[in-house]
Amino acid sequence: MSPRVRTRSLAVAAAAGAALSVALVAPPAMADAGADYAGSLSNGTTWLASVPSDWNGTVLLYSHGYHPSFVPGNPASVAPDDATKALLLERGYALVGSSYAASGWAVPTAVDDQLQSLDAMLDQTGLEPDHIMAYGTSMGGLVTGRIAESAGDVIDGAMPTCGLMEGAVDLNNYQLDGSHAIEQLLAGQELKIEGYASLDEAFATSAALSAAVQEGQKTPEGRARVALAAALFHLSDGVPAAEATKDTAVQQESLYTQLLGTIGFVTPGRFDIESTAGGNATWNVGVDYGKLFAQSEDRALVAKLYREAGLDLKADLETLTQTADIAADPGSVETLRASSTLTGDLQMPVVSMHTLDDVLAPVQVEQEYAEDVRGAHDANLLRQFFVDHVGHCNFTPAEIAAGIEVLQQRVESGHWSGNSATVMNRLAASLDDSGSAFVATQPGEFLGDREGSR
Numbered sequence: 417m418s419p420r421v422r423t424r425s426l427a428v429a430a431a432a433g434a435a436l437s438v439a440l441v442a443p444p445a446m447a448d449a450g451a452d453y454a455g456s457l458s459n460g461t462t463w464l465a466s467v468p469s470d471w472n473g474t475v476l477l478y479s480h481g482y483h484p485s486f487v488p489g490n491p492a493s494v495a496p497d498d499a500t501k502a503l504l505l506e507r508g509y510a511l512v513g514s515s516y517a518a519s520g521w522a523v524p525t526a527v528d529d530q531l532q533s534l535d536a537m538l539d540q541t542g543l544e545p546d547h548i549m550a551y552g553t554s555m556g557g558l559v560t561g562r563i564a565e566s567a568g569d570v571i572d573g574a575m576p577t578c579g580l581m582e583g584a585v586d587l588n589n590y591q592l593d594g595s596h597a598i599e600q601l602l603a604g605q606e607l608k609i610e611g612y613a614s615l616d617e618a619f620a621t622s623a624a625l626s627a628a629v630q631e632g633q634k635t636p637e638g639r640a641r642v643a644l645a646a647a648l649f650h651l652s653d654g655v656p657a658a659e660a661t662k663d664t665a666v667q668q669e670s671l672y673t674q675l676l677g678t679i680g681f682v683t684p685g686r687f688d689i690e691s692t693a694g695g696n697a698t699w700n701v702g703v704d705y706g707k708l709f710a711q712s713e714d715r716a717l718v719a720k721l722y723r724e725a726g727l728d729l730k731a732d733l734e735t736l737t738q739t740a741d742i743a744a745d746p747g748s749v750e751t752l753r754a755s756s757t758l759t760g761d762l763q764m765p766v767v768s769m770h771t772l773d774d775v776l777a778p779v780q781v782e783q784e785y786a787e788d789v790r791g792a793h794d795a796n797l798l799r800q801f802f803v804d805h806v807g808h809c810n811f812t813p814a815e816i817a818a819g820i821e822v823l824q825q826r827v828e829s830g831h832w833s834g835n836s837a838t839v840m841n842r843l844a845a846s847l848d849d850s851g852s853a854f855v856a857t858q859p860g861e862f863l864g865d866r867e868g869s870r
Contacts, residue, residue: 450505454492455536457517459525463533464492465512466501467541472508474824475545477534477571479552479559480513481809485520485688486615492533496553496577500813503848507817510545512537520688523584524755526559531570547827551575551820553809554777558583561758561766561785568763573827575819577769578777578809581785582864583757584689585749588698590778590864591682592742593708594649594675595625596700600739601641601732603628610742611696612687622683626676633672636725643721644732646671647714649678650778650863656804656853664724667717678775692755695748703866705736711861713780760788762797765826769819772857773806780862799832801840804853814844815852 450469456462480493494511495501504511514533516522522529534548550571552560557579564574580587588610595609603624612618629645632638651674690696709715722729766789770779782800789798799822803815818840826832837854844852 451541453537453540455533455540457514457529457532457536459517459529461514461517461529461533462490462492463512463514463536464494465510465537465541466494466505467510467543468505468508470508471510471543473546474508475510475512475534475538475543475548476504476820477530477548477550477563478511478513479526479530479550479556479563480515481552481554481556482521482685482688483519484685485518485691486684487519490515490519496809496811496816497813499850500811500816503813503817503850504820507821507847509820510541510543521555521584521685521692523555523559523562524692526556527562527566530559530563531567534570547572547824549573549575549820549823549827551577551816552579553577555580557581557768557777558756558758562756564762564764564766565759566763571764573765573767573823575767575769575823577811577816577819578771578774579768579785580777580781581758581768582781582862584693584752584755585697585757586784586862586864586866588686588689589700589866590648590650590862591686592698592700593703593705593863594645595621595679595683596740596742597641597645597648597736598625598628598679600736601644602632602638610686610690610698612690615684615687618684618687622680625679625683629672629675629679636721637727639668639672640718640721640725640727640729641732642675643668643671643714643718644709644729646675647709647712647718648863649675649775650780651675651678651775652714652773656772656806664717664720668721671714674775681776689752690748693748693752695745696742697744697748697752698742699744699866700740700742703737703740705740706730706733708863709733711863713860758785758788760785760790760792760794762789762792762794764797765823765832766798767819767823767826768798768800769803769811769815770800770859771803771805771807771810772855774808774810776808778862779859783859784862784865799826799835801835801837802855802857802859804855812844812848812850812852814848814850815854817847818844818852818854821847
């Protein structure tokens with residue numbers, strides 16, 4: 417085993433009191449014919465690993481996304497999907513990943529859970545890697561981002577994909593803005609959009625918000641306000657940029673469809689985050705919604721819909737500002753920031769990857785992440801790639817493999833090679849026939865950063 421992994425892992429295990437309990441699927445010896453392994457930690461974390469017979473010397477530590485606490489099970493995984501797993505194994509990478517200690521908003525323990533699982537895997541396989549790299553999706557992208565800032569003695573490089581790189585506080589704040597717009601402009605009644613005492617309260621709010629959006633969609637006025645709420649949720653027209661349409665009605669209908677799906681997921685998810693934080697870590701007191709909306713990439717579409725409906729957009733934005741009275745519990749904010757905020761202070765090279773239209777992790781979070789990395793004077797360690805797909809974490813195996821290859825090259829050589837969108841598409845095509853759509857772009861302003869909305 418690599419001495420640096422052992423050193424880090426023993427320190428973590430001592431702090432957590434985590435004795436390892438391992439159930440082997442393969443013999444406890446150096447893997448030589450391709451094998452799968454499984455085990456568990458004393459804190460309830462389970463882990464899986466796959467080692468190809470033609471191992472290339474690199475281990476990939478995968479951090480999976482959010483698994484709601486109210487959905488049964490808490491599975492471990494080594495890749496986002498079977499096709500990506502198969503391609504990475506074909507490329508010679510050994511794979512390992514854990515369930516984390518619990519489902520739900522697992523970020524506070526996830527880094528330690530992952531590193532201890534890595535240590536257990538290395539112990540049981542006998543592998544002595546040349547390199548260890550971390551990658552993850554969605555909430556696991558945030559976990560990977562935290563690994564990149566804290567585990568430089570163990571991990572050589574990191575690749576967060578579709579990551580919640582804004583952290584939980586800003587995540588909840590931008591989602592609050594969209595819910596606030598629905599409550600004030602469409603619902604016609606006061607709704608509990610934060611501070612849930614139970615999961616049932618969260619589901620009740622989700623149902624009420626969805627009903628208000630569905631009712632609003634029936635009139636021109638309502639459709640304009642649906643589009644405004646969708647814009648505050650960072651939703652867009654739901655088609656790849658290469659197929660963009662100028663049909664306002666089609667664009668609005670797409671916003672409506674995406675908004676319904678988003679509400680149904682994020683409102684119960686807020687309960688998990690609040691439970692972890694110990695209370696409400698969300699606020700909109702002092703937010704100027706006119707100033708906030710002026711930075712939205714959907715502002716032209718929303719303005720056009722308002723004009724067609726004969727509504728005063730400025731008046732509605734003033735209403736949102738005047739009714740913004742939600743205050744956060746300071747202790748909950750501090751707890752959530754301490755466990756999930758990224759500083760941008762990188763300890764290793766990082767490749768990030770994002771789809772252009774992601775309803776749960778808006779691409780604009782990459783703007784904030786890059787800003788944080790620049791602020792920490794680590795911009796030379798970061799490369800960001802974007803793909804023209806619609807959907808949360810909707811990457812092809814070829815795109816994931818291409819990002820990992822770029823990171824591997826940076827880890828081995830110590831410098832970045834030319835990685836334009838054209839080069840990335842060519843690289844992806846050489847690795848697999850699942851397709852790729854890398855594009856050159858710069859994401860717009862992230863609206864959930866409270867420092868920029870006052």
